[in-house]
Amino acid sequence: MCILRQETRLRDQDQEWGHDYEGLSYTADVPFVMLDFTNMRSIDVDVAKRTAWVQAGATLGELYYKISRETDTLYFPAGVCPTVGVGGYMGGGGYGNLLRKYGTAADNVLDARFMDVDGNILDRKSMGEDLFWAIRGGGSSSFGIVLAWKLSLVPVPKKVTVFILNKTLEQGATEIFHKYQYVAPNIDRNLHIRTQVFAEYIGNTTKKTIRIMFEGIYQGTTDTLLPLLYRKFPELGVTREICEEIRMVQSTLVFWGLPSSTPTEILTNRSAIAKLNNKSKSDYTRAPIPIRGLKKIWRKLIQNDESALLMINPFGGRMADFSETAIPYPHRAGVLLQILKTVNFNGQPSDTTPTSLRRIAWLRSLDALMTPYVSNNPREAYSNYNDLDLGVGSTNYQEASVWGERYWKRDNFKKLIRIKAKVDPHNFFRRPQSIPVF
Template sequence: MKKSFVFLLVLTLALYFSSAYSQDFISCVESNSANASSISELIYTPGNASFQPIWQFAVQNTRFLKPSTPRPSIIVTPTDESLVQTSLLCAKKHGYEIRIRSGGHDFEGLSYTADVPFVMIDLNNMRSIDIDVANSTAWVGTGAVLGELYYSIAQKSNNTLYFPGGTWPTVGISGLIGGGGTGNLLRKYATAGDNVLDARIIDVNGKILDRESMGEDLFWAIRGGVASSFGVVVAWKLQLVPVPEKVTVFIVNRTLEQGATEIFFKYQSLATFEDRNLYIRSQAASEFIGNTTQKTMRIIFQGIYQGTTNELIPVMDKVFPELGVTREICQEMTSVQSTLVFFGRPSTTPLEILTNRSAIPKSNSKTKSNFVRTPIPISGLEKIWSKFFENDLSGGLLIIPSGGRMDDYAETATPYPHRAGTLYLLATSVNFVGQANDTTPVSLRRLAWLQSLEELLTPYVSQNPRESYVNNNDLDIGVGAANYMEASVWGERYWKRDNFRRLIRIKANVDPENFFKFPQSIPVFKRRGLAQ
């Protein structure tokens, strides 16, 4: 009874002081704003009925929707740049950390959770999209998601322009670019970050900077070095790219019994195919054979060609006849329709779904990523398949091919270093479907299996460093940042040595007190010198 009383007392006091501190922040914002009454309608604390729905809306990985996930102390939903500036000022003054959320697809929930008091700046209201068809450019508010952008481009350009971003409609444009950004146009036009012309960022001092005033170092850093390490990007100017009015999409399914292993072995060299119009991603998972207890692997090859079926078939017959792509399985459609297909909807689905964030399914998973530079041999693939047979059908594998235009860029062109010589990105995952959370015994077994798969992959993925994709961030690989040796454990995996060291130097110049920090953000060391 006594312990219960003490617990309730501590909880009551914690809530009281949290509320008091929150009020200090709110008062600070109001006193530094021209219109305090309207500002108050854009700030939410846990006592507000809208607080939980706003926080939950863009939690795209539902494994974080559990009571133990730490919520913000305050949520700010700015409609313009001035409130972002004021929020940064008041967060610094009252000792809050900052988390910046646009689409909410952060794989580790870092844009909306923290173990310290923090203010979450939710940029959902800053989602304007201004398409300039004549100049093939677009200014996009950082709260916009890919589906909204693609829909707007298609409507304005009559399906002749697009942007080389990802395939999932609810991914935020800012988070995508901040980590580089891969998608179906990777082999044709490289990464999303390679196709950015300008940006507006609010720095630690509240100054609004464009490309000219921020300088080329910072502009380089935010296009792949995780932009939220350096400030709050509020808008991006994008280079739109030409696409044919019709592209060709095909999907091929193969099991091990249908020769999937040999096909996949050949597929790994897709990066070396000359035709940059061809892009084929693949997904693999185990399944039971019919009604038996025996398992097989099913590999799904999803292809898109920047041209017609008549143009595609001769290419496939020449470079990849083993896949068996025929005219009958090909479908011509617009680029925006292909986005529908790649996230699992029929091409005839009304395009308006791309602008409806509530209509897009969320994930419930844990993901790891590696890059492959040498084809995994047949013997290695068979070991991977055997490992999948140990899984309870919750595991998955996704391949994002590279090559083409990516080979034209140096590793240092942007912070995204996985360029020439990279065959593909290999992402592995487990889901927690059927589980109350990710800490149940079944969930823990799934996580242990994922880690054992990661260990099995070691001989077959890139080495020195073992590369990972920062947009598939994974806190398991390390979070230490007391010195360069600690930080390099994860930093060199994401960016390699030269890029990581340059990011650290830029960070020290633009945010020397490390205000914009979170696990695996670009570090600032207390003493000068990267080796400290």
């Protein structure tokens, strides 16, 4: 093992591969070491035992593809983007289209191969339940290096039903989304309906509108889905014509923006990955946003230069079955929606140009506008969507709690700090917003 100086800052796979929202996995203001897991990508699927061992360098797309080559009736409840790296994704919790039925990805981790600060290779038994608890949602790279995860695969039908439809303000999008907040978190947990919200020009005019894309996936047939939606959410207007019954692995293609007929081998093609540059913030709602609040948000989006996107996922279902302290990821019972707010820097050479800075300022003003409508005490945030605007101070608990309690809440954050003090007392594994040692 390479021996590193104590002051060296080590960055590993805490955030998703290619999805590090603040670039912390490859930048530093002091000497640091980057661990390259590109060649640690083996995936061993055991259909009989419904498990898989996945090395940290694999992507979710590679995992999904490997599972689909073995079976059509098992899958793993992880994220929509196949480009996300397995290593850090589980370390932050991880959510996706199956969270309402099976919880987060970290809820479905059975074991791990983990290297501690002394170079010992540990598994669940040898590391102990406290450390195993911490690395599943508490930011695994604060404690050491995850080499591989053992995952519990979950049952899925041979065919699932997907649909995509769009609604604009002129088509009643505000009222439909208002009801969506009540229906989506409480409907049959086999159904997940993600939404994306954009502002766009109407045709060739200079007038803008709001478009909401509703993307649904149902663990069952169209014949069962349609009566459910007719009873619970007829305003959405889902028809048989827009429903498609496909394999679970094909649904990953659809939610990635590709036709379901695309060869699934693309999930393993790393050269097909688009390079994105953006700034993002996250929120959770615990009460429906009223119509007047939605209209304020729409007006703010219309002021944007079309660089903004809201991506919204409903919770409820299985998520409410877990205690806030089951793993460090605390956003459980009572959460209605998770909201990702983002601006891109398309057309800009960096995030420091005048245009990019205006977009960041706009995002921060949207964040302020939404304050009355999202969770509070603390205002919750998702640790995998790291946001340095929340603060980086960590010399004492008062400083660190400003951002730490938003990601993990107080009880979990304090427990993570205690575990960190035991397993890495000299704070060798550190970065902005890593679990501190006082």
